[in-house]
Amino acid sequence: MTAIPLWVRRPAGERVGWLRTVDHKEIGVLYIGMGVAFFAVGGLEALLLRAQLATPESRLVDPLTYDQAFTVHGVTMILLAIVPLLVGFANYLVPLMIGAPDVAYPRLNALSFWLSLVGGIILYFSFLAGGAPDTGWFSYAPLAERSFAPGPGVDYYILGLAVNGAGTIIGAINLTVTILLMRCPGMAISRVPLFVWMTLVTTILILGAYPALTAALVMLFVDRQLGGHFFDPAGGGQAVLWQHLFWFFGHPEVYIMVLPAMGMISEIIPVFSGKPIFGYRFVAGSSVAIAFLSFGVWAHHMFAVGLGEMENAIFSATSMLIAVPTGVKIFNWIATMVGGRIRLTTPMLFAIGFIAMFVIGGLSGVSLAVVPIDLAVTDSYYVVAHLHYVLFGGTMLGVFAGGYYWFPKMTGRLLDEGLGKLHFWATFAGFNLTFLPQHWLGAVGMPRRVFTYAASTGWGPLNLVSTIGAAILAVAMVIFAVNLVRSLRSGEVAGDDPWDAFTLEWATSSPPPPENFPVTPAVSGRRPLWDRKHPELRDPS
Amino acid sequence: MRPPAEAISALALVVGAIALLIFIGVEGALIYAVLRYRSSRLPAGRPARFERNTRLEIAWTALPAIVLAVVFVLMLGTMAEIGGGGVEPGLRVRVAGHQWWWEFSYGPVTTANEMHIPIGTAVDLDLTSADVIHSFWVPELGGKSDMLPGTTNHLRLFARRAGIYEGQCSEFCGVEHAWMRIRVVAESQADFDRWLAAQGRPAATRGGDGERIFLANICVNCHTIRGTAAAGAAGPDLTHVGARATLGAGVLPSDVARMRAWIADPQQYKPGALMPRVPLSDPELDALAAYLVSLK
Numbered sequence: 001m002t003a004i005p006l007w008v009r010r011p012a013g014e015r016v017g018w019l020r021t022v023d024h025k026e027i028g029v030l031y032i033g034m035g036v037a038f039f040a041v042g043g044l045e046a047l048l049l050r051a052q053l054a055t056p057e058s059r060l061v062d063p064l065t066y067d068q069a070f071t072v073h074g075v076t077m078i079l080l081a082i083v084p085l086l087v088g089f090a091n092y093l094v095p096l097m098i099g100a101p102d103v104a105y106p107r108l109n110a111l112s113f114w115l116s117l118v119g120g121i122i123l124y125f126s127f128l129a130g131g132a133p134d135t136g137w138f139s140y141a142p143l144a145e146r147s148f149a150p151g152p153g154v155d156y157y158i159l160g161l162a163v164n165g166a167g168t169i170i171g172a173i174n175l176t177v178t179i180l181l182m183r184c185p186g187m188a189i190s191r192v193p194l195f196v197w198m199t200l201v202t203t204i205l206i207l208g209a210y211p212a213l214t215a216a217l218v219m220l221f222v223d224r225q226l227g228g229h230f231f232d233p234a235g236g237g238q239a240v241l242w243q244h245l246f247w248f249f250g251h252p253e254v255y256i257m258v259l260p261a262m263g264m265i266s267e268i269i270p271v272f273s274g275k276p277i278f279g280y281r282f283v284a285g286s287s288v289a290i291a292f293l294s295f296g297v298w299a300h301h302m303f304a305v306g307l308g309e310m311e312n313a314i315f316s317a318t319s320m321l322i323a324v325p326t327g328v329k330i331f332n333w334i335a336t337m338v339g340g341r342i343r344l345t346t347p348m349l350f351a352i353g354f355i356a357m358f359v360i361g362g363l364s365g366v367s368l369a370v371v372p373i374d375l376a377v378t379d380s381y382y383v384v385a386h387l388h389y390v391l392f393g394g395t396m397l398g399v400f401a402g403g404y405y406w407f408p409k410m411t412g413r414l415l416d417e418g419l420g421k422l423h424f425w426a427t428f429a430g431f432n433l434t435f436l437p438q439h440w441l442g443a444v445g446m447p448r449r450v451f452t453y454a455a456s457t458g459w460g461p462l463n464l465v466s467t468i469g470a471a472i473l474a475v476a477m478v479i480f481a482v483n484l485v486r487s488l489r490s491g492e493v494a495g496d497d498p499w500d501a502f503t504l505e506w507a508t509s510s511p512p513p514p515e516n517f518p519v520t521p522a523v524s525g526r527r528p529l530w531d532r533k534h535p536e537l538r539d540p541s
Numbered sequence: 542m543r544p545p546a547e548a549i550s551a552l553a554l555v556v557g558a559i560a561l562l563i564f565i566g567v568e569g570a571l572i573y574a575v576l577r578y579r580s581s582r583l584p585a586g587r588p589a590r591f592e593r594n595t596r597l598e599i600a601w602t603a604l605p606a607i608v609l610a611v612v613f614v615l616m617l618g619t620m621a622e623i624g625g626g627g628v629e630p631g632l633r634v635r636v637a638g639h640q641w642w643w644e645f646s647y648g649p650v651t652t653a654n655e656m657h658i659p660i661g662t663a664v665d666l667d668l669t670s671a672d673v674i675h676s677f678w679v680p681e682l683g684g685k686s687d688m689l690p691g692t693t694n695h696l697r698l699f700a701r702r703a704g705i706y707e708g709q710c711s712e713f714c715g716v717e718h719a720w721m722r723i724r725v726v727a728e729s730q731a732d733f734d735r736w737l738a739a740q741g742r743p744a745a746t747r748g749g750d751g752e753r754i755f756l757a758n759i760c761v762n763c764h765t766i767r768g769t770a771a772a773g774a775a776g777p778d779l780t781h782v783g784a785r786a787t788l789g790a791g792v793l794p795s796d797v798a799r800m801r802a803w804i805a806d807p808q809q810y811k812p813g814a815l816m817p818r819v820p821l822s823d824p825e826l827d828a829l830a831a832y833l834v835s836l837k
Contacts, residue, residue: 063716064814136713141634142690143715148640154546163737235689239674240689273578274588282598304676304687304712306694309620316616324602330567331601337574352575353730359567363560370556372549372619379676379711400604445680447711450719453789457707496550537587 004412004493005462009513021516022106024091027113029410031088035081042076042340043141043477045069047470050434054099054467056455066451067134068153072123074137075157078257079164080120082391085399086260087116087171090199092410094175096505096512097193099184099521101529104177109443112171119164126156133157136449138250139220141231141242146224155224158217165210165217172206175199184504186523193503193526194283198263201287202256208295209252216245240305247298253296257391259287261398262329265351268405269333271501272348273340276527279332286325293322303374312371319369326362330355345499346420350401353428357393361386362440382442400427400480407487408494412510419483426476432535437462502527544624544699545683552619556612580829584733623684631662632761638668638675638688638710641717642777642790650741651765653777655724657786660700660731668694673715679708679725685713700727709791716813720752721803722791743768744780751832754825763816766836775815789814801830 004297006028010016016023017358018030048069052061061069068405091109095102103109126132133153135144144154179200183192192200220242222228229235231242270277299307299315333355342348375385400423408414442448446459453459498505507529510518524538525531531538543551576582633677636644645656658664665793668687677696678685686696694789700706710721728736744766746752756770763776771779786795789811793799802809805826807816821829 003698038811056767063719067716134716140674140712143713148715149671233689239691274580275590276592278591279593279598281593304685305689306686306692309624313620315618317613320613321606323609324606328598328602330598334567334570334574335591335594339570339591340578341580341583341588342575344575351652352571355571356568357730359564359571363564366609366612367556367560370552370616372616372623372684373553373556374687375681376546376549376553378685379678379713443680445644445678445708447676447678447709447718448712450709452719452721478739 002462005511006411006488007511009509009511016178022102022110023408024095024103024106024109025512027109028088028090028092029164030113031084031091031116033088034113034120035083035085035088038076038080038084038120039082040477042073042081043474045073045076047474049073050467050470052451053453053463055464056453056457056460057136058452061451064131064134066500068127068132069134069483070449071133071136071139071153071157075133075161076120077391078137078253079161079168080116080123082395082399083168084116086202086257086395087175089399089402089406090175090195090202090260091171091262093406093505094178094196094199095182096178096409096508096516097196097503098182098187099504099517099523100178100182101517101520102180102418103174103514105174106172108170112167115167115170117167119162119167120173121160121162122163123156123160126153126160129156132501138243138246138446140246141220141223141237141239142233144242145225145232146218147232155221155505160225162214162217165214169210169214172203172210176207177204179203184521184523190281190284191523191526193263194266194277194280195260196262197284198259198266199289201291202259205252205256205259205291205294209249209256210243213249216242216249218244228347240302240307243302243305244298248295250301251298252294254293254390257395259290260400261395262287264398264402264405265333265354265502266329268347268351268401269336271405271499272343272345272351273337274343275336275340276502277332277336278338279328282328283332288326289325290322293318293325296385297322300369300374303371304378315371316371320366321537322391323366323369330362345404346417346424347401347405347499349421349424350397350404351425354394354397355391357397359433361389361394364389377442379447380442381438381448384448385435385438385442388438392431392435397427400424404495405499406496406505409505409510409512411488411491412494413487413491414494414498416483417485417518419479420488423476423479423483426472426479430469430472430474430476434466434473435469436466437469442467444503452466497529500533501528504528507532543622544701545697546681546699548619548622549684551832552615555615559608584807585811613735625663625665628663630665632664633660633667634658634664634678635667636669636688638670638672638677638714638721640672640715641710641721641811643721643723644671644777647737647740650737651778652740652781653785654722654790655726655786657726657728657733657736658698658700658704659730660727662699662700662730663702664695664699674712675710675714675721676712677723678711679706679723681706682708682725685711698725700725703728703732709719717811720789720790720792720811720814724786724791728786739784739837740781749832750825751830751835754821754829755832756817758821759817760819779833779836781836783834795834797830797834800834801826803816804829804833 008025130149131153219230229237231237297319302318494510565781637644643654668688670690675688683700686694706725708723746768761771763773765778765781788795788803792811
């Protein structure tokens with residue numbers, strides 16, 4: 001067995017340690033590790049929910065525990081798993097992709113990671129300190145006010161999310177500055193890899209959206225602890241105000257969670273099609289369009305609130321419009337494959353899976369933008385199905401694609417392809433079995449966030465199917481875990497460029513040295529490594 | 542007028558059909574591209590240099606925008622229709638959501654958890670909440686509307702056929718959100734008028750043991766039985782509780798045995814519900830349950 005350093009190729013004998021490191025690669029790995037750990041925890045919570053719902057009027061889990069589980073599941077998956085996973089990949093990859101030695105502010109980078117993690121720990125500490133939050137991940141007022149949620153759970157939610165959000169905001173500033181100011185010679189903004197483009201758009205979204213959440217959390221804290229009445233109608237406040245503030249954060253948050261994954265597959269699909277991305281400018285530009293629109297759609301989460309028909313119609317129009325730039329991306333990915341030479345490796349399978357599943361989530365999303373349809377199915381399992389098609393079928397399949405693709409760069413070893421394909425197909429089957437039936441359950445009347453349902457509703461069989469799907473998903477994740485552990489120890493040695501890739505991260509060693517590139521690279525096109533490998537076929541600059 | 546639920550279904554069918562076509566087209570193109578251009582199926586050689594095409598970009602930007610514009614216009618029509626389309630309702634009912642039950646007021650007549658409506662008539666609900674946000678949803682009768690404290694929202698229902706229509710609260714409202722079910726009995730105008738008249742009458746007071754026990758215990762702090770001294774407002778009106786088919790907003794079917802079990806320990810059936818256990822002896826429980834179920 002060859003000894004290969006993990007994550008960073010340091011000179012022999014040099015040790016820094018996880019607590020002290022300010023290397024963007026190690027901080028990226030810390031973020032990814034945090035994301036993986038919380039993904040496992042959130043997954044176990046989801047299994048508990050599905051076990052309880054497998055049969056009608058089940059008494060497996062008591063209602064309070066169930067409410068805590070779905071609340072913490074949502075917060076965990078969104079803020080403690082998906083966002084750290086994506087920020088982690090961005091941390092590891094952005095400096096490498098733009099030919100920089102590190103991010104702009106390495107110490108600040110460490111601070112943002114540790115704040116994000118501490119935020120998560122604060123949230124989970126609530127289980128030991130008198131009860132986890134049980135008001136749902138969007139924690140609507142006045143249910144989250146002290147009069148209806150007297151326990152400390154919501155306070156831990158406020159504190160945990162505020163601290164975690166501070167970390168994310170600081171990290172976003174760091175990445176924005178890095179991308180704007182630290183590109184190597186020749187790396188014009190119109191030449192950066194699309195993952196970097198979409199990370200830039202994402203970090204700008206974070207800077208616009210997260211402060212709204214922080215403000216809302218502070219206001220809720222004032223209500224709960226200092227006798228305020230921002231969201232308390234009995235004291236002259238407005239319950240709907242919380243929803244406006246929360247969704248002003250919450251909807252851009254969806255794109256914060258989707259765009260980087262789109263960036264990942266925008267790297268992977270071209271490499272495994274043997275072609276440059278089709279319509280680079282349109283794929284990059286459509287991200288900017290999505291970012292703009294995403295700040296003008298939040299009230300589509302609130303069609304049933306009674307804002308008025310005119311308001312609903314306007315937010316419906318903006319929400320539908322988002323489908324246009326999203327469609328542009330999908331068409332460009334497919335056009336990238338057309339005329340290519342497609343290698344169906346595990347990362348490519350997951351990337352194709354992303355497109356296939358995201359199309360379903362996108363179409364159900366358009367149906368939810370249609371006000372009367374939304375009035376029928378909002379707050380039902382239809383929404384649960386929709387959001388999981390976007391965030392699991394989309395983002396998580398994208399993250400798996402990225403994981404299989406960049407694991408060899410981070411570790412020097414390839415993940416096993418056989419186990420990887422098994423992982424993909426088990427995930428694909430389990431995912432669809434879990435979430436496809438939920439569209440129907442929602443359409444016939446099953447609200448979300450119910451700890452049980454009457455036997456007379458007839459919702460039992462489809463719920464059982466959904467639970468079986470969840471069990472298959474769990475098996476798929478075990479396969480992935482086995483693959484991770486085995487490949488870390490004894491995976492095939494990758495070399496610098498195992499995929500015959502295009503971008504700069506593959507031009508350095510696997511894993512890269514602390515300074516990333518012994519000599520600062522200079523580039524003259526969008527595929528610098530391709531140009532270096534095929535000088536006779538270099539892209540027109 | 543077309544019932545709102547039918548108008549929504551018709552729109553959903555059109556949107557669903559469009560979505561299905563797009564789904565088949567896009568997934569078909571994806572599968573075709575993957576199968577057609579797999580390297581194992583291709584002769585050796587370099588991939589084509591097919592990297593940009595502004596006309597294609599314009600086409601696949603404009604076409605979805607046109608489809609969405611059509612959907613948007615169709616939507617506006619349905620929105621106007623389910624909003625009532627200027628048709629005056631035949632009946633207005635005031636609905637208040639409570640943690641975890643429903644209060645229905647037909648003018649001065651108040652009942653809980655089970656509402657009756659006449660068929661063939663537009664029914665408008667004035668929706669509000671006594672505590673947190675709830676949401677009214679009976680899928681076969683109309684869309685849903687949130688119910689917010691301090692605000693009144695409106696929702697139109699319409700039942701074509703007589704029958705029982707079930708729904709439940711659709712905005713997470715706390716620990717017993719799952720057992721906040723709505724039962725709507727749609728019946729002919731004549732049956733509805735008879736029901737409303739009966740609901741309007743005070744309870745028949747006979748001064749029996751059950752009634753005495755009810756009035757002597759904390760029951761009266763929260764419940765009203767019109768015709769007696771019980772005038773609590775925090776819990777469901779029980780004047781005609783025996784005429785309702787379920788207990789605890791749907792958690793149990795109603796009969797004497799279950800009424801007794803429910804009073805003896807509501808927390809066993811609906812953990813977290815705001816109704817406490819009332820310490821009563823077995824004979825007291827028997828009498829109280831029999832009395833309440835007799836309130837038809």
